[in-house]
Amino acid sequence: MVFSRAPVISPVTQEPEDEVFLAIAKAMEEMVEDPIECYWLVSCFVNQLNSKHKDSLQQLPKVLEQYLNIEDNRLLMHLKACGAMSKLPYDLWFKKCFAGCLPESSLQRVWDKVISGSCKILVFVSVEILLTFKMKIIALNSAEKITQFLENIPQDNTDAIVSKAVDLWRTHCGTPAHSV
Numbered sequence: 001m002v003f004s005r006a007p008v009i010s011p012v013t014q015e016p017e018d019e020v021f022l023a024i025a026k027a028m029e030e031m032v033e034d035p036i037e038c039y040w041l042v043s044c045f046v047n048q049l050n051s052k053h054k055d056s057l058q059q060l061p062k063v064l065e066q067y068l069n070i071e072d073n074r075l076l077m078h079l080k081a082c083g084a085m086s087k088l089p090y091d092l093w094f095k096k097c098f099a100g101c102l103p104e105s106s107l108q109r110v111w112d113k114v115i116s117g118s119c120k121i122l123v124f125v126s127v128e129i130l131l132t133f134k135m136k137i138i139a140l141n142s143a144e145k146i147t148q149f150l151e152n153i154p155q156d157n158t159d160a161i162v163s164k165a166v167d168l169w170r171t172h173c174g175t176p177a178h179s180v
Contacts (some may be wrong), residue, residue: 020046024046028045037084083148106162109166133149
């Protein structure tokens with residue numbers, strides 16, 4: 001008796017750009033009811049990230065470190081001592097603009113700033129996340145534990161985090177014309 005074998009299907013490999021697009025699309029899907037409108041909004045948003053903000057996005061980890069140094073040097077030193085500063089979830093925060101990290105109600109306010117020309121708001125949201133969870137982060141003593149926690153932050157006070165981030169952004173950057 002001869003058994004036929006099913007063809008071997010190789011798993012689909014996703015490019016990093018696809019992963020970013022899908023994360024943003026999933027979040028946008030919760031905000032916009034019309035699937036066609038959702039697709040075009042996601043396409044335009046991701047296109048803006050890849051064209052207008054591409055160079056700026058690459059600089060955001062350094063900018064985060066600068067502002068964290070201003071806001072809370074002790075926390076920055078702890079992150080560096082643990083080796084966590086270079087392992088923070090930058091892809092989730094900056095490339096995906098917090099899609100998959102913050103709930104959609106909080107994302108809308110952040111994305112409004114990005115769309116209006118300031119991807120630097122992403123830095124201030126990151127700073128506020130770190131400041132908000134400072135005690136938890138300082139209690140964690142390994143880069144892996146800190147990163148794991150920051151990839152799954154509690155969702156209950158994200159609106160307050162975004163409000164504080166917007167205030168911090170205004171304090172440091174003034175009007176959008178002066179922002180990155």
